[in-house]
Amino acid sequence: MEGQSVEELLAKAELDEAEKLRRITVHKELELEFDLGNLLASDRNPPTGLRCAGPTLDAELRSLARDNMQLIINQLWQLPTERVEEALVARLLEPTTRLPPEKPVPRPRPLMCWQQFARLKGIRPKKKTNLVWDEVSGQWRRRWGYQRARDDTKEWLIEVPGGADPLEDQFTKRVQAKKERVAKNELIRLRNLARAHKTQLPNAAGLHPTEHQSKEELGRAMQVAKVSTASVGRFQERLPKAPHGAGKKRQFQPLFGDFAAEKKNQLELLRVMSSKKPQLDIIRATNKQLREEDQEEAAKRRKLSQKGKRKGGRQGPGSKRKGGPPNQGGKRKGGFGGQMSSGPPGLGGKRKGGRQHQGGKRRK
Amino acid sequence: MRPLTEEETRVMFEKLAKYIGENLQLLIDRPDGTYCFRLHSDRVYYVSEKILKLAANISGDKLVSLGTCFGKFTKTHKFRLHVTALDYLAPYAKGFGVAAKSTQDCRKVDPMAIVVFHQADIGEYVRHEETLT
Numbered sequence: 096m097e098g099q100s101v102e103e104l105l106a107k108a109e110l111d112e113a114e115k116l117r118r119i120t121v122h123k124e125l126e127l128e129f130d131l132g133n134l135l136a137s138d139r140n141p142p143t144g145l146r147c148a149g150p151t152l153d154a155e156l157r158s159l160a161r162d163n164m165q166l167i168i169n170q171l172w173q174l175p176t177e178r179v180e181e182a183l184v185a186r187l188l189e190p191t192t193r194l195p196p197e198k199p200v201p202r203p204r205p206l207m208c209w210q211q212f213a214r215l216k217g218i219r220p221k222k223k224t225n226l227v228w229d230e231v232s233g234q235w236r237r238r239w240g241y242q243r244a245r246d247d248t249k250e251w252l253i254e255v256p257g258g259a260d261p262l263e264d265q266f267t268k269r270v271q272a273k274k275e276r277v278a279k280n281e282l283i284r285l286r287n288l289a290r291a292h293k294t295q296l297p298n299a300a301g302l303h304p305t306e307h308q309s310k311e312e313l314g315r316a317m318q319v320a321k322v323s324t325a326s327v328g329r330f331q332e333r334l335p336k337a338p339h340g341a342g343k344k345r346q347f348q349p350l351f352g353d354f355a356a357e358k359k360n361q362l363e364l365l366r367v368m369s370s371k372k373p374q375l376d377i378i379r380a381t382n383k384q385l386r387e388e389d390q391e392e393a394a395k396r397r398k399l400s401q402k403g404k405r406k407g408g409r410q411g412p413g414s415k416r417k418g419g420p421p422n423q424g425g426k427r428k429g430g431f432g433g434q435m436s437s438g439p440p441g442l443g444g445k446r447k448g449g450r451q452h453q454g455g456k457r458r459k
Numbered sequence: 460m461r462p463l464t465e466e467e468t469r470v471m472f473e474k475l476a477k478y479i480g481e482n483l484q485l486l487i488d489r490p491d492g493t494y495c496f497r498l499h500s501d502r503v504y505y506v507s508e509k510i511l512k513l514a515a516n517i518s519g520d521k522l523v524s525l526g527t528c529f530g531k532f533t534k535t536h537k538f539r540l541h542v543t544a545l546d547y548l549a550p551y552a553k554g555f556g557v558a559a560k561s562t563q564d565c566r567k568v569d570p571m572a573i574v575v576f577h578q579a580d581i582g583e584y585v586r587h588e589e590t591l592t
Binding site: 368 | 460461462465468469473484487488493495497508515534
């Protein structure tokens with residue numbers, strides 16, 4: 096009897112072992128494809144069992160899920176493990192499946208005027224060195240920008256050219272020319288931005304007086320002049336002959352509007368004012384968010400330019416002139432340092448409204 | 460003459476709420492008639508619908524006043540309350556005076572302590588003229 100019970104126990108133990116083994120090993124006709132980096136297993140076996148399951152579909156699905164899960168865990172146990180703070184941790188492989196991008200692909204921007212022209216003519220940008228040897232100061236200076244090599248506004252001696260008026264100030268002439276070039280570049284930049292964002296520059300006709308100006312231009316110039324005071328035109332007297340009621344008009348509610356609606360609005364306003372919870376001002380919140388993002392990007396750019404300058408400074412004094420310009424370590428973003436605008440800043444005044452996807456328009 | 464804008468209404472209500480608090484809605488929503496606020500040359504008038512309809516017939520530059528003047532908006536859009544509003548504010552006024560203890564102390568103090576000094580209420584001499592000798 097004891098022998099029998101022992102035999103029974105042994106048999107039962109064997110059965111249990113077999114059961115466990117059966118559970119651990121899963122037989123599949125087609126092997127699963129594993130992407131352990133994403134903890135992903137793809138089962139290509141045709142689901143014939145599920146199709147003809149009928150009422151037991153739930154149970155079939157569960158068993159299928161259990162089997163596949165078992166296979167994943169078997170794979171995980173084969174990975175190299177390590178111990179991190181009293182926990183046994185498997186080191187996953189790199190993910191092999193390529194996930195689709197979260198945001199849509201940006202559409203190609205329309206080419207700028209110069210880009211189109213260069214493309215037509217087949218002009219390629221010539222590779223130029225950033226630094227140029229400056230004889231005058233005896234050091235390597237930038238090709239353009241702050242403390243550049245040949246800055247004609249910084250010369251201390253200018254010969255009066257042959258045909259010029261001897262009483263003309265050549266120094267101020269050069270400074271004026273530079274200011275005009277800068278203003279022209281700025282205008283072209285704003286015009287490009289306006290074209291890219293399909294808006295229009297504010298019409299500046301009449302503000303730069305020429306010989307003959309039309310009545311509308313003069314009127315507009317007068318309007319702009321009236322508003323261009325520190326109080327934005329609030330305390331400017333009206334000119335005696337100026338047309339009354341020119342300029343932007345505000346819209347008000349009608350005098351005898353719906354009294355009931357007016358009452359309702361006022362009561363609603365009262366309720367909002369007296370509620371203890373702070374109200375979310377969407378416009379201020381979005382402006383604040385935009386400003387923070389701008390500041391972050393400016394700080395990042397500043398950090399990068401600082402890194403570049405520091406590396407360049409270390410190598411600079413050590414090199415000789417014949418060795419060529421020293422390496423410019425680190426990145427340095429071109430363009431007007433620190434000035435960032437992907438939207439039309441000078442065009443729309445205050446930014447209002449929500450933010451669309453990055454690189455797109457900011458709603459006004 | 461025009462109704463107040465959202466911003467102007469808010470500024471005015473904030474001022475009035477300091478004196479009459481929640482009872483402001485009794486001014487807006489009156490059982491005995493429809494009263495409304497209208498703005499005329501920077502002054503806010505509290506006027507009944509009937510009077511408003513009559514006043515609309517007078518041209519703007521000839522119209523001096525209508526209804527009751529509650530106050531005016533200054534050049535920098537702040538609202539200044541005028542004494543002419545007193546008759547409408549007095550019935551709903553919150554008690555006022557000088558605080559005798561700080562906010563924190565007021566919470567901890569026993570029920571019989573003095574927290575407000577009622578003083579400098581000049582209007583009391585006018586309001587209770589009969590009772591005061």
